[in-house]
Amino acid sequence: MKDVSGDCARTPTRRTALAGLVGGAGAVLATGCTPTGATPAARATATATASPGGPTPGVMTLFDDPAFNFSALMALGGSGQGAGEVGEVLTAVNAITKAGLSSQTYVETFEKLGDLLMAAPVGSEPDDRTRQWRALRAAQYYAQALFFVLGSDKPGDEERLYKAGRGAWDTFCRLSDPAPVTANVPYGSTPLPVWFFRPDTSARRRPTVILTNGSDGQNVDMWTYGVRAALDRGWNALVYDGPGQGQLLFVNQVIFTPTWEKVVGPLVDWLTARSDVDPDRIALTGLSMAGDLAPRAAAFENRLAAVVAMPGCLTPWLGFPPEVREILQPSKEETNTVWNKEVVPELPAADAATLKKRFEPFSVQAMLDARKGRMFTDFYTPAKRIEALDITNVVGRIKMPTLVLDYEDEQFYPGQARQMFDKLTSPKDYVKLTAATGAQLHCSPMAPQQHCEVVFDWLNETLPGR
Template sequence: MAAPHAGEDDRQFPSRQGEPGAAPGPRSLGRRKLLRGGALGAGAAVLGAGFQGVAAAAPAPADPTPAVGPFQLFSQADLEFETLFALGGAGYGVAEVGEIVTAVNAINAQGATYQTYVDQFQALAQRVHRIADRALRAGHRASARSAYLRAASYYDCCLFFVLGTTARAQEAALYATMQNCWDRATQLFDHPFERIRIPYGKSWLPGYLLKPDARDIRRPTVIVNNGSDAQNVDAYVMGGAAALERGYNALIFEGPGQGSMLFEREIAYRPDWEQVITPVVDYLRSRADVDRDRVALIGLSMCGESVIRAAAFEHRLAAVVSDPGVVDAWLAWPASLRGLFANGATEAEVNRIWQQDVIPTLAPGDRFTLSKRAELFDSRFMLAARAGEMFTDLWGLGQAVMRLDCGPVAHQVTSPTLVTQFEGEAFYPGQGRQLYDLLRCRKALHDFSTAESGTEYHDAPMSPQTHYQVVFDWLDSYLGAR
């Protein structure tokens, strides 16, 4: 842990701190790399210059960077990264290593593309889904729960890449099938997860309250706030299961731009995340089974920025985890794309260059990556992607993403805050340290690394148990271990 500043958390909290902006680890993975690292080329850094898309079309050429550790699943980096999350989920029972490896071998044998990936994982998901249905009919609840969780995870693998395939128009249906498997699994735990609706303006947010047992007592509760593309089954792996293991309640929910709010209700992400979290906190504090003074908040991936924004205005949180620390989400987008907004460019200029000079040059891999990353910010972008078209309002996208910047308000956070960052972070490199320095509350910074049992790369996809052991050991200091 860093040397404390005045008012910092002086608890003993082991941490290795790397230098801000340090070179990434042996492999920068996934769509994070495609978005951040010049995947669109350098030619658009100045207004008026077009740029040539160079992200991998399908099938992709081999990635020149070394393999992860002793193995490599795919040469295409984004396929590799997503699959590492599925492998990591095996530790919490939402995947089976043998099933994943068999699917990976089949995909590589056919030639790894978005299409072959989705086709193969969908076939696996459907097979496991049928196993779950048969087990449930036969009264084998544990077997059914396991299979429904795994099926949800494999459908989730498909959901991320479906916009890059001929099945792009089926995105909402694929989400619904995945969610159905997750929902069925939640009702087969020894203590079923409670389906909830959180009042949200004139509407509601869907979610689940997870409790470790049926006792009617007030417990500390951890809100697990997923990121820009995680689903409920991911949030279970990334904090929900760890909370239950420690005797806490966990709240998993879908906010604007997430899950069913995006895919089915077409409600876009919003930057003022306190308007989301405050209703969630209100709801929890109204319940007899929640200790209203011990409610914590974890923000995953891009929501590492959003939970800091929320905590700057919502001061009833016992603790906050920005996982990883994010200050400015716009910096995760390619410099070449951000450059279109430079030098006082107008909306008309940006969109003209985007539509006339850029879109025609985009390679298939670029088109998929940009469509996927844009869809949560406006239903127009999502519907265009489902129709196989590239969105045309780059100006609107840029304005939406640029508002995801908690820097101006981070000093207003009063809750104790843990900031994490990851070796080889390809999406928000250096921003964890930046956020830590901006905070004026009690705080801690933890660096995850290769040496710490494979917890490198954005969100530590391979090691959720090690990752959340660190997070929850810190939370125990404020919520009180039971």
């Protein structure tokens, strides 16, 4: 996967630079947990002969296309936390390969697998535990389908697929023991849905972690990257949909905000009002692009006792290749003229689908256009919103202990974790997860258990019991 932290070689014109950009740049056109740099078009699948020196050597390469491969690795990695099944994922990969890799085959295969798991298993009457864990795996597979649906023949199915995954997640939660407390926390005109997981129903005050998702993750990812680990260690865990995420994006049509402290503040209010939360031991984690959002919130919300950036990210806009960033000019009119006259006409359909996915959390109109199979015409507005997520000048305000994670072969925000660490003036630690134990790549998709061990060992050391 190509590192694009530096300038790319110049081509004769902006038009030729952007034509085929997504496929040419590799898995770099991303601001969230799933890369979309490679096109969703059909490509040959990889074999176990992949380069042993690459970021996903040998059998770790499920698909030659880095976008599909990364997404499938997330599902495979979630198996260790019950959010997937190795045999199910690999069987789906084989089915997609046989049919010919494309967004269409990927969406159809994983949606069918989700539907299968939400139905009763053949030959037996499932008990609550069986239905619970089948529902969690179904939530994973619906999320897999959801991510690529804008590149399929039915982009208008996006909200329906989100609701299918949300229904599976809610079924899992309802059957959990104890079931998480659910609520709607006030936030502007659209409340934040929350799921508050507890090890038990006692009134004992416990440390609590607020788990923040990235720009395209679903709640099942928060189970994989924190809930289960928290419960195993006697912590409470709060999962929520913020603006630009989950229900708020796909149903309520609320996009990302750069002032994430206004999102976290009401969550802390809600937690500190509970008798089973230790108000002095509330931590905040941020996965993927939330490695920018969580530190932003921590810079202004002093009631937090610790914060973890996974990975550290100062400027999400740099997660886009230079050729995309260069479209943005001071003038909205000039920007959109270049976009609509020079860029959009030259984009292959698969590359267009990738750009639609990347920009939809930052523009309601872009999302609605994408669902109708159209390219958005206003590039300037969502691009400026992404640009506004820059936290370079605010991380120095953070006062609480901070853990910054980094990953070998980080393909989205290379170098930014170390830059964030260097700018912090609070007590701080830096950990880089590596290929030595299969924990390379953005968010360590093949090693979420290792990921959680690092985070929760640090949290327990930083916020010891009283």
